[in-house]
């Protein structure tokens with residue numbers, strides 16, 4: 001891994017995504033922060049002024065294949081490769097109850113949380129440097145092995161599907177020495193996690209980056225939590 005890594009983060013305008021961007025900039029990396037609406041990404045645009053030339057804010061809706069194509073065309077203008085891809089963008093439909101779960105929630109959740117990371121990684125694969133890391137932000141709610149209640153079904157199904165995406169990408173990219181991880185960040189105080197969650201964004205990012213940095217080729221395709229412990233599939 002080079003001293004200054006070239007990184008791309010999806011869903012980077014708030015929450016954990018913005019946390020990754022702040023952390024990576026603070027350690028001197030070059031960052032492409034992608035989000036649906038760069039014009040409204042106030043925090044990211046302020047960071048661009050603080051880190052001229054090292055942060056590029058680029059539009060990407062991970063659920064829209066045309067948006068992914070546009071990113072692929074723009075990428076060579078802002079970087080000559082990638083050492084870290086963080087598939088962070090995600091959605092959760094809160095308040096779903098058995099008996100009334102709408103079909104559309106499955107469509108949205110799968111498109112953003114599972115298909116999105118697959119298509120983004122597939123499209124960016126030619127730009128991934130040997131030894132690059134791909135971090136797919138998963139959830140314990142996507143683990144059938146940790147299932148303890150009927151909860152957030154469309155999110156849970158989409159994260160379980162994302163875990164298969166991680167396993168498949170790990171196989172597809174192994175020959176290029178790319179390490180693909182499914183990471184459970186724990187319960188974090190963001191818009192999605194809510195104000196009573198266990199960890200601050202900074203704590204979660206510090207821990208996740210340690211797991212990403214210390215991963216070896218033997219970890220390719222594994223599902224790990226923020227402490228580096230294996231999560232059951």
Ligand code: NDP
Pocket residue numbers: 010011012013014015016017035036037060061062063064087088089090091112137138139140184185186187188189190191192193194197
């Ligand atoms: P937030 O709801 O705070 O942020 C979600 C981010 O994803 C926003 O930037 C949002 O952009 C973006 N996003 C949603 N849909 C798309 C899309 N189609 N294209 C591009 N960006 C999109 O969530 P968190 O920061 O908490 O979550 C980040 C990741 O961590 C998610 O994958 C989530 O599932 C996972 N996670 C979070 C946990 C927690 O406790 N917080 C626990 C376990 C996993 P916009 O502003 O445009 O909506």
